[in-house]
Amino acid sequence: MKSRTAFTLVELLVVIAIIGMLVGLLLPAVQQAREAARQMQCNNHLRQLALAAHNIESSMRTFPSAGWGCSWMGDPEGGMSWGQPGGWYFALLPALEQNALFQLPADGQLPESPSDTQRKNGTTVMETPLSVFNCPSRRPPQLAEVGGYGLNNSTQPSKSMKGDYVANYGAYNSGSGYGEVQNGPSATDVAAMRKKEKSWPDYSSTYTGVCYNFSKVTIGQIRDGLSNTILYGEKGLDPRFYTTYLFEGNYSWPDDRTDYLGDPHSKSIRSSYGGYYKDNVFQDDTLRLPKQDRYGYTDSNRCFGSAHSGALGIALCDGSVQRLTYSVSPEVFHCLGNKADGKAVTLPQ
Secondary structure, three states: OOOOOOOOHHHHHHHHHHHHHHHHHHHHHHHHHHHHHHHHHHHHHHHHHHHHHHHHHHHHOOOOOOOOOOOOOOOHHHOOOOOOOOOHHHHOHHHHOOHHHHHOOOOOOOOOOOOHHHHHHHHHHHOOOOHHHOOOOOOOOOOEEOOOOOOOOOOOOOEEOOOOEEEEEEOEOOOOOOOOOOOOOOHHHHHHHHOOOOOOOOOOOOEOOOOOOOOOOOHHHOOOOHHHOEEEEEEOOOHHHOOOOEEOOEEOOOOOOOOOOOOOOOOOEEEOOOEEEEOOEEEEOOOOOOEEOOOOOHHHHHOEEEOOOOEEEEEEOOOOEEEEEOOOOHHHHHHHHOOOOOOOOOOOO
């Protein structure tokens, strides 16, 4: 009797089917492991940003502000606090071991009197993406298209860096309304302010959060506790705007410039507004609650959010990083964003 020396066609097909089924079972596990690693890396980025902010606060006695407005690029002559015209991304650079990049636009002149050197080197900074500012689940550190803004102290490139993290500016102190941060002064206005012919903007009684234009928030002003107040978090964004600011020929607010600039319209700062109290009863408003990135869901462009499923990462003012579920109640989210409302809440798990 002859022994068998080869597979039959049926046996070969069965083996191939089994291998295919095993691969199909394995791939989701591999993808889940990769996403878990990316989420861990994203949390580490938030932790680095929060610790850098604490380093700035320890030396300047205030957390970095959101700058002077979208027409102002960062300038080392402005320091790292409210006098810095650029946004908090730029102000954090020295504490992120990027002091050479921070000093690049230095020309020995004030921001409102920029030299050609400052304008040119400010552009170079905008064209320098750093991995610490990007969530690996969303996009790598790369250049992306930006809108056509006229800048007071720099030349705007056609492409620049864009970040995936935002600071918390809270909401209006008056109660109802999520608020929009003001546009900021012109170069002429700034010159008049230095001569004390005009007053510097002061929004300390306007917004309830930690970072906004010209902010000077200290640790002592966060009276609800550092572990109960949001400092930084992930930025909600429609995936159509990951690399461009245009969609179907229509102008859009979200992510249309580099985050090294100052901020007036929720590019590097966002609201934690969840409603307001009326007769001691909280009135929910879900419009600004955190949202996961989804195609065509443009509401996320003004909210906290992320590309991760289930929850986004937030850095609290004590430097710790936590996961905040998208199903967080409006009142809890609102109170987490208010630094001194006397309503310290427990972060939902």
